[in-house]
Amino acid sequence: MHTIDWIILSITLLFIVFYGAWKTRGSKNVKDFIKGGNETNWWTIGLSVMATQASAITFLSTPGQAFHSGMGFVQFYFGLPIAMVVICMVFIPIYHKLNVYTAYEYLETRFDKKTRTLTAILFLIQRGLAAGITIFAPAIILSAVLGWDLITLNVVIGLLVIVYTVSGGTKAVSVTQKQQMGVIFSGMFIAFYLILQYLPDDITFTKALEIAGASDKMNVLDFSLDLDNRYTVWTGILGGTFLMLSYFGTDQSQVQRYLSGKSAKESQLGLIFNGLLKVPMQFFILLVGVMVFVFYQFNSAPLNFNxxxxxxxxxxxxxxxxxxxxxxxxxxxxxxxxxxxxxxxxxxxxxxxxxxxxxxxxxxxxxxxxxxxxxxxxxNDKDYVFIQFILNYLPKGLVGLLLAVILSAAMSSTASELNALASTTTIDLYKRNVASSHSDAYYVNVSKFFTLAWGILAIAVACIANLFDNLIQLVNIIGSIFYGNVLGIFLLAFFFKKIKGNTVFTSALITQVLIFFIFYFGIYNLEQQGLKPVISYLWLNFIGCISVLYLALLFTFKQLDVKNKITLLFISLGIF
The missing domain is CATH 1.10.287 (Helix Hairpins)
Known part of the structure; x- marks a missing residue:
């Protein structure tokens, strides 16, 4: 890297950190710190939701995924617009009506404290692991660039995020994510433009697409019914919808983004905004990876990019x-x-x-x-493809900008995760089970402490993390193990009024054990032996959700009305 790259990278990151800390200094009450004072407008919510999901892994792994496997990964997001509509119609009105700080507060009003606590703990486990991975991903990049050891980089990146997240809470996350998304979009469009410019003079964009298509990189849609195929239209619409419903509807790192809205309408508009832009954004990022593939058809590529x-x-x-x-x-x-x-x-x-x-x-x-x-x-070198292109072919200054893109994405996603982890720990565990009668200032300080604690834990996870096939897949695998179960709990709360807390709690525990069993023996263990998995990991979202619904209805069969018995019958027919 040249001096100008260091200057651009440093100024970008330090501006985001100090601007976020300065702009949101002095949060004195829980509403300001956790819900941003309910002052966020719809487009800020939309960008914040998008930035939370678009971690460094998105911009590090997705182009490499397209380079090796083509555009098919975009099918993973086909369920997202459907999920956005459902959340806007069902989840948001309930959350705003109850004026909750976390999604899991609602579960106690509907069921009981132990169900709320269990669901919060499931969230904390999976999101705590994911936070470590979002730190680890950019650390790999800088390790390749600078030759620094990963542990040092994990600590530095984690501390940068902790500074402004501890200082300003939810408002700091939302404020900084607007700048981060600006950097991200600018950098990716510039990179795409330069890739096309670097192609031979007679290779137009249309011809580049033809070359990619001839190499099977433009197969966007796969309608096959093969259950072990990770990315098809059906896994995207069915498994993806259940994953996105759970992620955006019950994961506090996302729920907290739109709970900060000025009104339910602002929150709904923000999610619709995200639903309209997310799939095109992912398509574009994959297309960048495909164009990198075309570029390397005319330029020498290493046998392994790591x-x-x-x-x-x-x-x-x-x-x-x-x-x-x-x-x-x-x-x-x-x-x-x-x-x-x-x-x-x-x-x-x-x-x-x-x-x-x-x-x-x-x-x-x-x-x-x-x-x-x-x-x-x-x-596996998928996660190194795009960064190697950036380092070897982009001009001075733009290398620093593209690194800032990836690190900005890491910081925005990690900040949202730490903010949500701290809020859930404070509201759902500490305040509810340990100390329930203290001042607002006390709980703000507790939330800051838990932000710091989760940040340190995320750094620790990052320090012991290893690449697992592909980083973006690893995050989705972790989510798929937990999200279906959590979504099922919320669906029981929303739509099955006669189901009680004890039944849900028992069903959720059994389901989680079942999902671990299916993942280990039906997917992970087989892949380690070089065998085809029984199913794609995306189906775990659907199985987890259906399992907790089925068990809860089965355990309360005698108390069910005719409509719910029919529902149980249809689920049984689908299973057997």
Missing amino acids: PKAQEVVLNSKYASDYKALETQHKDIESQKKAILFQGLNSSNTELLQELNERDKVLKKEAKVLISKADNSVET
Whole structure:
């Protein structure tokens, strides 16, 4: 990195930190600190909701996902607009009517304290882990750039977020996320424009799409019914809808964003705004990754984008074998470039696809050699594709800007998570179960303490984290293990008035054990053995939700009215 890159990166990040701390200094009561004084307008809510979900992992992993697998990942978000409409119609009116600070307060008014506490704990577990990952992701980037150790970077990034989140609470998060989203959108559009400029003169955007399509990178829609296929239209609409309903409707890191709205209408408009922009935004980020793929059809690409992996294998006894693979890889690159300059037709498109398949085989063999050289080194390089392009090809100044994009996303998402973790711990656990009669100033200080504590814990999680296939998938896997169960609890609260707290509590415990069992034996254990998983992890959202509904209805069958018995019958038919 050059001096100008350091200046741009430092000014951007420090401005966000100090602006957020200064703008929201002096929050004296719980309403200001946790709900931002209910002063947030709809477009700020929309940007804040979007920024909370769009962590550094989104801008680090998603282009790499598209580079390797194409545009199909966008199907994961197909359920989001549906979820936004449902939340606006059902969740928001209830939350605003009850004037709650957290989503889980409602569960006590509907069921009992232990159900509220259990649901809050499930949220704290999964979101606490996810917060560590959102810190770890950008630490990987700077580790590759600067050669610093990951632990130091995890601590530095975590402390930057803690400074303004402890200082200003929810309002600080919302205020800074507007600036962060501005940096993010500017940086990504500039990167996209430059990628197109770097393509050969006769390769227009239309031709670039044709090249990507010939390499199977533009297959956006997959209507197959294969349950172990992670990304299809059906997993996106069904599994994705349940995941998004739970995430945006019951996850405090998102609920807290729109609970700060001036009114229920402002909150609803903010979520609709997010629903309209989120899928196009993800499509665009994936398209950036596809254009990076096209760029590397005309420029030399490493056999593995992880610089640490390359370094390890080239300094091992497998160096000659690896170099032989690199030679074959470069030969394939030359052949593909020649085909593309000739122009695509049916015969050379088939040859291009054959060369791509041969290159995939070489990359798999390279990963085997890397593992033999050092099995502790991550062979999966999806998360390194975009950052390597940024570092090697973008001009001075823009490298700093793109790094600021990724770090801004990390800070915004982590700040929301720490803010929500602290609020839930303070309101749902500490105030409700430990100390219920103190002043507002006391609970503000307690919330600041828990923000600091969760920040330290997130840093600790980041320090022991390892890449697992792909970071963005890891976050979604963690969410899928818990979200379906939590969503089911809320649906029971909203729509099944005769179900009582003891029944819900028991059903939720059984469901969570069941989901852990399915994930470990039906997905994780099989993948570790190199076998196909029984189902995609996205289906855990649907299974968890249906399971808690089914068990709760089954346990109270005698007390159910005809409508609920029919509901139970339909769920039973769907299961069996």
